[in-house]
Structure formats: structure tokens, C-alpha cells
Amino acid sequence: MAWNPGEDVVAVQRAPKPGGAGGAYRAFGETLRGLKTTFGRMLERPVVYQYPEEKVPVYPRFRGRHKLHKFADTGLEKCVGCSLCAAACPADCIRVVAAENTPEHRVSAGERYAAVYEINLSRCIFCGYCEVACPFDAITMGHDYEMSDYNRTDLIFTKEMLLAEPLERTPLRTEDE
Amino acid sequence: MSVLVPFAEVGFAESWWIQIIKAVVIFLVGFTLVPLALMLDRKLMGRMQMRYGPNRVGPYGALQPMADIGKLLFKQQFRPRTSVGFLFAFAPVISMICAAATFAIIPFGGTVDIFGTEVGLYGIDVSIGILFAFAFSGLSVYGLMLGGWASGSKYSFLGAMRSAAQLISYELAMGFSILGIVITAGTLSLTGIVEAQSGMWYIVPQFVGFCIYIVSAFAETGRPPFDLSEAEAELVGGYSTEYGGGRFATYYAAEYFHMVIASAIAVTMFLGGWQLPFVDPPTWVDPIVVLVKTVLVICVFVWARTTFPRPRYDQLMALGWKILLPLATANVIVTAIIVVVTD
Numbered sequence: 001m002a003w004n005p006g007e008d009v010v011a012v013q014r015a016p017k018p019g020g021a022g023g024a025y026r027a028f029g030e031t032l033r034g035l036k037t038t039f040g041r042m043l044e045r046p047v048v049y050q051y052p053e054e055k056v057p058v059y060p061r062f063r064g065r066h067k068l069h070k071f072a073d074t075g076l077e078k079c080v081g082c083s084l085c086a087a088a089c090p091a092d093c094i095r096v097v098a099a100e101n102t103p104e105h106r107v108s109a110g111e112r113y114a115a116v117y118e119i120n121l122s123r124c125i126f127c128g129y130c131e132v133a134c135p136f137d138a139i140t141m142g143h144d145y146e147m148s149d150y151n152r153t154d155l156i157f158t159k160e161m162l163l164a165e166p167l168e169r170t171p172l173r174t175e176d177e
Numbered sequence: 178m179s180v181l182v183p184f185a186e187v188g189f190a191e192s193w194w195i196q197i198i199k200a201v202v203i204f205l206v207g208f209t210l211v212p213l214a215l216m217l218d219r220k221l222m223g224r225m226q227m228r229y230g231p232n233r234v235g236p237y238g239a240l241q242p243m244a245d246i247g248k249l250l251f252k253q254q255f256r257p258r259t260s261v262g263f264l265f266a267f268a269p270v271i272s273m274i275c276a277a278a279t280f281a282i283i284p285f286g287g288t289v290d291i292f293g294t295e296v297g298l299y300g301i302d303v304s305i306g307i308l309f310a311f312a313f314s315g316l317s318v319y320g321l322m323l324g325g326w327a328s329g330s331k332y333s334f335l336g337a338m339r340s341a342a343q344l345i346s347y348e349l350a351m352g353f354s355i356l357g358i359v360i361t362a363g364t365l366s367l368t369g370i371v372e373a374q375s376g377m378w379y380i381v382p383q384f385v386g387f388c389i390y391i392v393s394a395f396a397e398t399g400r401p402p403f404d405l406s407e408a409e410a411e412l413v414g415g416y417s418t419e420y421g422g423g424r425f426a427t428y429y430a431a432e433y434f435h436m437v438i439a440s441a442i443a444v445t446m447f448l449g450g451w452q453l454p455f456v457d458p459p460t461w462v463d464p465i466v467v468l469v470k471t472v473l474v475i476c477v478f479v480w481a482r483t484t485f486p487r488p489r490y491d492q493l494m495a496l497g498w499k500i501l502l503p504l505a506t507a508n509v510i511v512t513a514i515i516v517v518v519t520d
Binding site: 031034035037038039041042044045046047048050 | 221223224225226227228229232480481483484485
């Protein structure tokens, strides 16, 4: 005995065949429907952000410009100059030159510190691998995405620029947004 | 009859100095409508796409057309080495002249009495009326063709051929769509046609003609959805590929001028010109009525541009030759039969 599908059958809705007088009539109707759609949009409010004045809030995990961190209590840099971030970087945009800490010149908490720490932001692809690779959470991705400049050399960010408290130009998205 | 216009009969002609003033005024009105149409195009299209459109230059972005044209005019005049110099420079001018010349016959009102002088609110009321408009619309093909050919580039030439074929195909349907009105009104003069619409606008009895006219006008002015002559990104740049700066600005302005003209002719032929239903305003309102109606028809142009995707080239040709032309012919025949039977 064949199985009776009962109410579960969904009939396939097929559009009528194009062409002929009926097709022309339907084409005319669809044309008017298209016009109605665009006219309706005109009456609604625009959905765009007026960018320089109005900024789209970013999510907490947004990967913007990098930040280097210091310990809050001692003021020492977290970066120990291990170059793991440079090794992880697929765009090869991080340059680290390490130097030894001495008792009279102590910069970081570890044995060594980054004497030079440069990120070439014109090459960076903002993948966040450096953040993942860092064993001390010394480098993280910030929220700033307004980094355009007139000069390529100005896009090479030095350690001082990365350590400095960045201007919070980008609004952060709140919990319910 | 005036000796100034020996080529066609005119319904009414003023003395020469009034004609010069009128020419200047009409020119100014025309060139004021062009940036207005440009702005309306971008603003309205923006609103229909749920964005604002240009809003940075001046209040509400109102000076954007000025900024655009100013930027284009200050660019370097560039010319390809293989181009034909004189024609390359002259072709955009042909486009512009053809657009501006048609504006002369658009009636903005009947004859009025200004300071004791009888003045017709139109450039000239020639007896050939609408044929004049079609003559110049036919001539404007030369602007595109010569521009494309004189550029000395194969993309320009192909684009020119493409748009010439499009323009010529749609000219037929456009002419036929108007014929029904000419038969009904019994005159070619545009003022005569407007006066014949005092009882009922021709959009009602000639609705099919109106639809055909509007669709052919989209194609004729090279506006989207039939903008295969330029096709923004897909088909290089058509005839204007090699143009830049002031010459491109001329082509660009001519395109918008053509749109204004096509709208003004639609208003004159189908939408009762300066006449309003049920009310009979004083004569000084007439030009305003015509301008407002023209702007509304331009809105329809923008509306269609926002809504419809561009047809393929063979679809464009099929629409022109297989649908619009037979439909327009049938419209003319039916109108002619009705006119003869009821007469």
C-alpha cells in the first residue's frame, strides 16, 4: 500500500509561461510593480550613516589599529622582543629588534625588550595573528580604523606611537546594539 | 509673416529685438534646467535607493552640479594622437546645439501682453512644429557619431555605432507615437496642439502613444535603462571614451538637456502644455505650469532609471522594432480610423 502523504504535500508554485498577450500583460504589471517598489523606498528614511559626523559603532572584537601595552602597576612594557608576532605576521609588516635589559636600564619585565618595534600599517591586513601569537598579550588590536594619511612613511607606526594611549575616535558598540 | 524666418510659416512673430531677448531668456531657462535636472537626478535617485545623494557642497548639496562642471572645465584638454582634431572638438558642440535648438519651439504659454507689446511665450511658433524637434533630434546622432569616429579609438567608434543604431531605431517609434496626436489635433504647431488639449489632455485618448513616447524618450536621450551608449561601467564609455574635461562636460550637459527637452515635449504633446484641468489661471502662471510639469516628467525619467536594469543590446533592438514600432503603428491606424469615423 502506497504511503499517503496527506497534508504534507507542498505544491510547487510555477510562474506562468512568458510570451503572448498574457505575458505582455504580466510584463507590464511587473514593470509597474517595480516602479511601485522604488517609489515606496523614496518615502522611507535613508538608512545610511553620514560618515565623518556619524560613525558606525564597532564591536568589542573589532580588529583596528594595534596597541602595545604596559603593566599598569610597574609601568614596564609587556613586550619582551621575542619576535613571535613578526613570525606570525602573514603580511610581514612587523619589525622587532630586541635588546637586553640591564638592571640600570630596565624597559620590560622579561630578559629582553623591543628596542625597535615597528608596524607598517600600509601592509598590515588586520588579521590579528600578532595578537594571537603574543605570549604576553603585549600587542592587541584596538578599535581605531581611521588611519588614512597623505604619506606612506607616516603609516609606519613606531613603538612610541603604538604605546601611546590612542585617541578613541571610534564609538564602541554597547551591549544591546 | 516675418522676414526673419523665411524657411517655415510661423503662427505669430514679433519684431527682431523681442526675438533676441526671447532667445536669451529661453537659453537661460534651458541652462538653468540642466543643473536642476542633474541635481534632481542624483538626489531623487539617492532617496529611491534609501540614501541622501550629494549633500556636501552648499546647502543640501545644491551646488554639486556647479562643482562638477567647474572641476571638469578646469581639467586639461586631452586629445588622442589618432583623433581628428576639428571634429573631435566640434562633435560635443553639435550635441549641445541640437539640444538647445529644440528648446526654441517649446511653448511656455500663448501670446501675452507685456507692457503693451504682444509677446509669444515661446522661441518661435513654426508651422512644422514637432518636425523641427525631430529634425534636431535626428541631427544629434551626428554629435555622437562624429565624436566616436573622430576620437580615433575603436572603443569610441563601436560605442558610437551602438548608440547611433539605438537612436535611429527609437526615433521611428517616437515619431509614430506622436503621429496619433498630430492626426487628432490636425496641426503640427506645438501651440496649436496645446490649444487643442483644452478639453482633454492627450494622455487620456493617446495613452498608448504616451507610453511609447516615454519609453522611446528614455532610449532617445540615452538615459538608463537604455543607456547602452555609455553604460556607466560595463561597455567602456561608448562614444565619449576619449573625452574628458570641458568637452565631456558638454556631452554630459547635452544628455541632460536632451532629457529636459524630451520632458518638455512630453508635457506639450501629452500633458496639456500650460493648461491645467478645471482651473483657468492667469497667463503669467502658464510658464510656471509648464516648468513644473517638465520637472515632474524628469522625475519619471529618474524613477525609471532607478527601477529598471539595463536590457541587453538585442533586447533593446527587439523592444524598439518588434514591440514599440508595431504598437505605435497600430495606434496611429486606430486613431486615424476613429478620427475619420467620428469626423
